[in-house]
Amino acid sequence: MTDDHDRRLRVALLGAGSVGSQVAALLLQHADELAARAGAELELVGIAVRDPDAPRDTDLPRELLTTDAEPLIVGSDIVIELMGGIEPARTMLLQALTAGADVVTGNKALIATHGPELFEAADRVGASVHYEAAVAGAIPIVRPLRDSLAGDRVQRILAIVNGTTNYILDRMDSEGADYADVLADAQRLGYAEADPTADVEAFDAAQKAAILASLAFHTTVPLDAVHREGITAIDARMMAAARDAGYVIKLLAVCERLDDDGAETISVRVHPALVHRDHPLASVRGANNAVFVQAEAAGDLMFYGAGAGGIQTASAVLGDVVSAARRHIAGGVGVGESTRANLPIAPFGHAVTRYQVTLEVDDRPGVLATIAGILADGGVSIATAQQTIIDGTDLASSRALLVIGTHTARERDLAATVERLGASDAVERVLSVLRVEGDGR
DSSP states (O other): OGGGGGGGGEEEEESSSHHHHHHHHHHHHHHHHHHHTTTTTEEEEEOOOOTSSSSSSSSSOGGGGESOOOHHHHHSSEEEEEOOTTTHHHHHHHHHHHTTTTEEEEEEEEEHHHHHHHHHHHHHHHHOEGGGGGGGGTTTOHHHIIIITTTOOOEEEEEEEEHHHHHHHHHHHHOOHHHEEEHHHHHHHHHHSSHHHHHTTTHHHHHHHHHHHHHOOOOOGGGGGGGGGGGGTTOOOOOOOHHHEEEEEEEEEEEEEEEEEEEEEEEEEEEEEETTTTTTTOOOTTTTEEEEETTTEEEEEEEEEEEEOOOHHHHHHHOOOOHHHHHHHSSSSOOOOOOOOOOBBGGGGGOOOEEEEEEEEEEEETHHHHHHHHHHHHOEEEEEEEEEEOOOOGGGGOOOEEEEEEEOOHHHHHHHHHHHHHHHHHSEEEEEEEEESSSSS
């Protein structure tokens, strides 16, 4: 029997930031264990960095650091990319695949925008692209969707895939704090970047939603097909109203199949949503992530854990490295991506959802009837209505808050109805509009 140490695979690492440095350290510290699991010694032959002298989270052997990535790429069996960004990561991974190497990446932006190009390059040479770390950090979700549920039919995914926004919304909910104050704390604690735009405007979550939907529905989902709304409009008053109604506000990625006038399509969107406090996603606290999958045969499945962090994400990266190593040892072609379903992607207006609309209205006879008429004309059915007087000192100028919950309807019908409500003389202001998700629909 051949000893694992008689077989050696060369591993190159591109990038040594918070995740990359942890991956390198674990490859070196646990070399024997990883060799036993992979069936071969995994030799870290070099780490490509911009500045070998830059401070890092872990101490790495200086002789492994280099600014010249090309010799590492063309001479390795497995190339790990943890640089981030599109270029030069895209060019380097295409070069690695052309040379026959398997690649492992945690680069969500690259997979969301250039995944098909990378997968095609891998197919041409029989290699594999592994990207478990690109979605939800340490949580295993790519392999379950791609492999474990390949024989099932995923109907819907509801996911919290951005730890920064979940941390902000969780504190706003539990403490009644203002958005700006919590964001400042998140930046101070390292949960949010100095420029938080990618997180709070949901660009990060949209990239992950595109990846999840592509896997779940076996269909290439371009990033520009994902509807995106951030959390910057959420305030303490909206949080309090949600809490009073038994909901919590979460930034959700929603990926689902639709019956679109008899044709099957898919909808992919990211936006703040009301989640009932009885739903498992409502209990996802702090910077954690969770992916709630509804499958035809398997039923409801929930994947929960740390969505970021150097050593946590390194766990997902090393799992992919072991998988890539086993393919090299066993031989044969890599596992390709299944996108042959080619389902059409529905316009955002075709999505089916529920709204909770909060209006400031005149407290006078006939107002409720007028509002009900506008909703009926728009084909929107009222599920709940709650009115609270907010200024009753003067009958002539009395105001009320009216919170209307709708039954499910097309997004385009709901949005058009809200626009008509805002233009009505019976409505002073449309204070907030939130979608309701995860209610058993």
